[in-house]
Amino acid sequence: MDAAPVELSPVELRGVNFAYGEGELRRQVLREVDLRIGPGEIVILTGPSGSGKTTLLTLIGALRAMQEGEARVLGESLLGASEGQRVRLRRRIGFIFQNHNLLGFLTARQNVAMSLELDGRHSEAQRLARAGQMLGAVGLSDHLEKQPAQLSGGQRQRVAIARALAGDPGLILADEPTAALDKQTGQEVVRLLRDLAKGRGVPILLVTHDPRILDLADRIVDMEDGRMVQADKASA
Amino acid sequence: MNEVPPPAKLLPWAPERNGEAVEPPPAPRRDPGLLAGLLLALRLAWRQLRADRARLATAIAGVMFACLLVFMQLGFRGALFDSATNLFRAMRADLFLMHPLTEASFRAEAIPRARAWQALADAEVDRAVPVYLAQVTLRNPETGSRRAVQLIGLDADAGAVDFPGLADVAAALRRPDTFAFDRLSRPEFGPVATMFARDGPFAIQLGTREMELVGLVEVGPSFGADGNVVLSEQNFRRVFSRQAANADLVALKLRPGADVAATQARLAALLPGDVLVLTHAEMVARERLYWETGTPIGFIFLFGSVMGLVVGMVIVYQILFADIAGHLSEYATLKAMGYSNGYLARVVLGAAVILAVVGFIPGFVLSTLLYGYVAGATFLPLEMYTERAVGVFLLIFGMCFAAGLLAMRKLRDANPADMF
Ligand SMILES: Nc1ncnc2c1ncn2[C@@H]1O[C@H](COP(=O)(O)OP(=O)(O)OP(=O)(O)O)[C@@H](O)[C@H]1O
Ligand SMILES: [Mg+2]
Numbered sequence: 001m002d003a004a005p006v007e008l009s010p011v012e013l014r015g016v017n018f019a020y021g022e023g024e025l026r027r028q029v030l031r032e033v034d035l036r037i038g039p040g041e042i043v044i045l046t047g048p049s050g051s052g053k054t055t056l057l058t059l060i061g062a063l064r065a066m067q068e069g070e071a072r073v074l075g076e077s078l079l080g081a082s083e084g085q086r087v088r089l090r091r092r093i094g095f096i097f098q099n100h101n102l103l104g105f106l107t108a109r110q111n112v113a114m115s116l117e118l119d120g121r122h123s124e125a126q127r128l129a130r131a132g133q134m135l136g137a138v139g140l141s142d143h144l145e146k147q148p149a150q151l152s153g154g155q156r157q158r159v160a161i162a163r164a165l166a167g168d169p170g171l172i173l174a175d176e177p178t179a180a181l182d183k184q185t186g187q188e189v190v191r192l193l194r195d196l197a198k199g200r201g202v203p204i205l206l207v208t209h210d211p212r213i214l215d216l217a218d219r220i221v222d223m224e225d226g227r228m229v230q231a232d233k234a235s236a
Numbered sequence: 237m238n239e240v241p242p243p244a245k246l247l248p249w250a251p252e253r254n255g256e257a258v259e260p261p262p263a264p265r266r267d268p269g270l271l272a273g274l275l276l277a278l279r280l281a282w283r284q285l286r287a288d289r290a291r292l293a294t295a296i297a298g299v300m301f302a303c304l305l306v307f308m309q310l311g312f313r314g315a316l317f318d319s320a321t322n323l324f325r326a327m328r329a330d331l332f333l334m335h336p337l338t339e340a341s342f343r344a345e346a347i348p349r350a351r352a353w354q355a356l357a358d359a360e361v362d363r364a365v366p367v368y369l370a371q372v373t374l375r376n377p378e379t380g381s382r383r384a385v386q387l388i389g390l391d392a393d394a395g396a397v398d399f400p401g402l403a404d405v406a407a408a409l410r411r412p413d414t415f416a417f418d419r420l421s422r423p424e425f426g427p428v429a430t431m432f433a434r435d436g437p438f439a440i441q442l443g444t445r446e447m448e449l450v451g452l453v454e455v456g457p458s459f460g461a462d463g464n465v466v467l468s469e470q471n472f473r474r475v476f477s478r479q480a481a482n483a484d485l486v487a488l489k490l491r492p493g494a495d496v497a498a499t500q501a502r503l504a505a506l507l508p509g510d511v512l513v514l515t516h517a518e519m520v521a522r523e524r525l526y527w528e529t530g531t532p533i534g535f536i537f538l539f540g541s542v543m544g545l546v547v548g549m550v551i552v553y554q555i556l557f558a559d560i561a562g563h564l565s566e567y568a569t570l571k572a573m574g575y576s577n578g579y580l581a582r583v584v585l586g587a588a589v590i591l592a593v594v595g596f597i598p599g600f601v602l603s604t605l606l607y608g609y610v611a612g613a614t615f616l617p618l619e620m621y622t623e624r625a626v627g628v629f630l631l632i633f634g635m636c637f638a639a640g641l642l643a644m645r646k647l648r649d650a651n652p653a654d655m656f
Contacts, residue, residue, distance in 0.1 A: 057656055058652075061572065063653040063655070064571060064653045084576070087574055087575075087576050090572060090574040091574030095572045095573065097656060099415045099565070100567040103566050103569075104282055105284050105287030105288075106283060114280075115573055116575070119265050120268035121265065121637055201619050202567075222276050
């Protein structure tokens, strides 16, 4: 089998512009953003509050409709993509939010299995088995049948990581995943995420303000007022 | 040093995966089947409902309440219309002659008695019995109060008309100033039947005349009358004087083996236009139609049913709405994970359908018990018919479904772009 062509990156943005509002209230948030994430690459996105990091993440994650620019995510072109196409693309992306957003009425295992229910390839038994494995991989094999309310904040975020990874995503998007955790736990959780993603060759785009986790990145990208200020980790 | 270790397996963004490769991938991502998707949505709905027991109980109580209300309204409606036609239903004969303007038994238009003898001209008609209907008061033997009762005057000996119990008292009714009392009459007439069973025949004032009670029959109270009295033609005239040449109804008995429909058609052609020739079923249906359409009774019960459904719908809507509003971020997360709006809509509708089923079952059981209780207390023929149960289930199902459709609009507020 041929190796994947080098130029096929999971994320490729060129000249992306984005503005909220219309007319008088129109507010340009992203300006000519270029971003390329290579296979298996872990990119950390930093920048001052309001610089447009979250907006960029929602665009890449197909949670918002693109307005202008060229964007290919996991091989799909985002500009002009229909709602249905975006919904399908989201299934191939793992999201990790600031809050875990687990379904409170489901157990940890059922929560993780939810990300597999959209894929008809798996049977119920396979889904639960796989969810169990994923929870084992994040060190929660003793908490499979607990509900989120019975878990600590760090444990919940680890369930969220297991959920994001269970569906075999081609990309992980995380927005301040440590914000709701204490420093120690936050660092552990992100390290776990990094190790699991690396082991599977899944690229990560992670937004953070936390300077302690910057060293986990292959590359750090700075944003300021909607523009990219690229800085290599080695030279930082 | 941005070297990535070569991955052992196919990279997620490899062309084989996103469909750009010539070779199709061995097992591409695919949607679950339609049925599997529906079942998964239904299961998620049930798990969510189950999680909040108090809310679930409220929702079930709401559906149950609507169910009960609709069952009772429809039950009363059916029972009242059934009982409204009690008199005609109890009066069994092969064919009846009736004035075309007669709408209900309690105010029959008179027809010439001669029509009875004219009907005998048909070879298949064995006997023709004029029936006289009127209302007078009957004095309660215990309290002395008087109450309107339906008089049914007919020749019991002729055997054309059959009430349950009539054959046994036919001989006694031939004597002057005697009558038979309907044991199913409302209790306001006093313990007439009990006293008769204990003491045998005794005298009661009927209209302005002292008459002897000589037996019991079974007819049942109707809208027009709380009770019934059966007596002979002669005794009827003693109690209630009217033109002798007129009757209210003529009951016909055909010869054994006669073709009822053919005879009916021949008689209709033979007799003048002042009489209708009806079968027993047609006569009952005619009176029922009068009560259903000629009075606001039908509408009142319809209104009651609709109110029950509206209240039930509001309760179910509130519950479903609160469930969505309380889990907006979870719903938004599901959307971010790739769940479509349609899927989440099915989850909400699934919850609505579950509530319909889970609320209907206790509602049905309770209604059945209540039917029995109310029937005992009011003498109304309340019965749980299968068609009614199915009909009410469909109504409840529709009610919950509509509530689900309304609540579903709240899903729009779950925006995955706001999640980060
Ligand atoms: N839904 C929205 N409608 C209108 N304006 C918005 C919306 N979301 C964000 N903005 C504005 O767009 C700008 C960029 O917001 P964004 O959330 O992308 O910044 P950020 O870099 O993620 O900031 P933070 O570090 O505080 O999370 C901000 O000025 C914000 O006020
Ligand atoms: Mg942000």
